[in-house]
């Protein structure tokens with residue numbers, strides 16, 4: 059069996075020492091996982107190595123860790139793949155780098171404190187159903203189709219990989235974060251929940267809520283269950299702004315609607331107009347700018363003035379909204395027609411649910427679990443996903 | 444002479460706040476022998492923001508751009524990681540479902556346009572991908588007249604050109620998240636490894652959470668400086684806005700003096716092709732590029 063080297067970030071607080079790196083050789087079937095490698099180290103070489111795991115089949119969510127810098131599950135990462143990945147750039151014999159998850163405190167070796175960040179944030183979004191009135195005598199009955207939309211967020215196994223990968227959390231520990239916001243969508247989208255509006259309002263009024271996500275896709279790549287937390291956050295924004303008319307403290311909705319309107323009018327982006335419209339639509343007598351908006355507008359002025367000085371913004375005119383050219387000929391009218399057409403339907407295609415046609419993947423490598431499996435997770439059916 | 448001819452979507456920002464990008468791309472393409480046919484009727488990709496409001500709208504707008512490109516019979520090139528990401532996301536949905544595609548095409552019919560799935564020869568690629576996959580690093584190397592020897596360059600990709608993994612095309616091009624390093628080496632520069640190369644610059648939340656945004660930008664710049672970088676290079680003008688234009692603001696937030704030049708990808712290529720920094724609009728940057736110029740002139744000890 060081939061040999062692999064694991065370079066593990068160790069931390070043993072009772073020793074009084076800081077964290078350090080240690081390399082271990084394991085000999086393992088290439089199909090086995092990095093977690094299997096760590097367990098072999100613990101069995102054969104160093105019983106003090108601490109790692110959390112249970113199912114070893116990507117179901118329980120215990121074994122979140124960083125492998126070669128990527129947040130993932132130890133049991134879902136094949137050791138041969140991890141080895142290849144560690145050696146992509148230079149070839150050769152670089153070790154597989156294994157670290158505890160980021161954005162949360164380390165308790166010991168690869169075990170992080172899930173309580174202080176992950177679970178606290180999950181509780182922050184009221185992760186239970188808030189139905190209207192007294193509960194029915196038996197179970198709530200809803201048409202199955204009405205639940206399909208939230209199956210993706212229900213697939214979460216609370217492993218924390220997305221939290222570990224989140225690039226916004228890295229600089230803003232107060233950000234509610236991907237797992238908790240995906241969980242929030244799970245209830246906002248639930249037809250039995252009566253508090254969708256209240257939930258959305260709450261998340262929009264928190265400056266570290268839905269508009270604090272930088273749209274970086276890290277959580278989408280990290281999630282072992284295809285929950286795509288970022289996509290759920292975008293759904294929360296869409297529903298809050300467009301369906302419930304909720305303005306947020308981060309000015310996110312104004313920014314989005316200003317951007318969207320400018321493209322309708324001009325076809326390409328007019329940054330000056332965007333600055334003005336997203337911060338201070340009130341100037342045009344439509345909406346009153348919020349104090350946050352005024353602060354934002356003032357905050358962006360030094361940047362604009364500097365841009366003018368170096369010639370980055372070609373002329374003063376660039377700072378005056380409205381001088382930006384439309385698309386040539388009748389192109390702009392066609393763009394406007396597209397708006398009319400699309401705003402009539404606002405159809406949303408979620409490939410997690412509909413899948414991709416014409417590809418007909420093998421059943422066992424289908425990209426998306428069937429909605430049924432996601433509604434009622436059968437442990438042995440989900441193995442390996 | 445290369446026989447590459449491409450439909451070209453310059454994006455909005457390259458013609459607005461980063462005019463030096465559009466200008467240097469045009470000159471560099473000419474010297475490389477890549478012919479660009481500008482899609483001047485095309486519209487903004489929506490940068491993910493329009494999709495946030497209405498995915499059907501974003502999909503239709505980008506289907507229009509693809510259809511315009513397809514009507515030229517050429518493959519399409521963009522020069523913005525964000526365009527790449529926003530457009531690929533729409534393309535994935537358009538390609539996944541024929542009924543949806545037909546519905547979207549209805550909205551394009553009046554202009555005589557149609558987006559066709561799998562049209563032979565049609566692809567939408569960032570200049571970085573074109574350079575490595577279609578132009579080729581060997582051909583690029585042959586064009587280098589003034590290697591950027593001794594220049595220590597930190598790559599900065601921008602999220603959307605490397606994530607999400609299922610949409611980037613790694614199956615066919617597994618090294619797409621290593622191309623900047625390859626290009627830097629081909630041009631004679633030295634790659635600087637630092638923590639932020641594949642992280643987010645923070646631009647998408649600059650108007651929503653300035654502190655988060657500038658802390659991201661400032662941290663990456665600081666890490667690159669600590670690793671000894673002379674400059675960063677990026678294929679994304681929006682990253683450039685946050686890393687360069689906002690750099691003085693990032694200094695205030697992080698409480699650290701920065702001052703690191705940030706080059707657009709075509710500018711770095713242009714330097715190695717023998718263009719002068721002024722030709723490439725480097726004087727328009729906020730963070731001074733003098734250090735880079737001095738390094739290239741041999742004026743700074745390595």
Ligand code: SF4
Pocket residue numbers: 220223224225226227235236270271272273274275276277278287288291
């Ligand atoms: S997309 Fe948003 S939630 Fe996900 S990792 Fe990035 S910042 Fe965090």
Ligand code: SF4
Pocket residue numbers: 213214215216217218219220221236237240280281282283284285286287
């Ligand atoms: S969303 Fe995905 S990555 Fe995040 S905790 Fe749930 S399963 Fe893990």
Ligand code: SF4
Pocket residue numbers: 327453454455456457486487488489490523525526529680681
């Ligand atoms: S992403 Fe940016 S540069 Fe690209 S088209 Fe949209 S606004 Fe313009």
Ligand code: SF4
Pocket residue numbers: 272273274524525600601602603604642643644645646647679681682
């Ligand atoms: S780094 Fe920032 S601007 Fe660049 S692609 Fe990511 S989010 Fe966009």
Ligand code: FES
Pocket residue numbers: 110111112113114115116117118119120121122131132133134
């Ligand atoms: S051990 Fe259960 S998910 Fe890895």
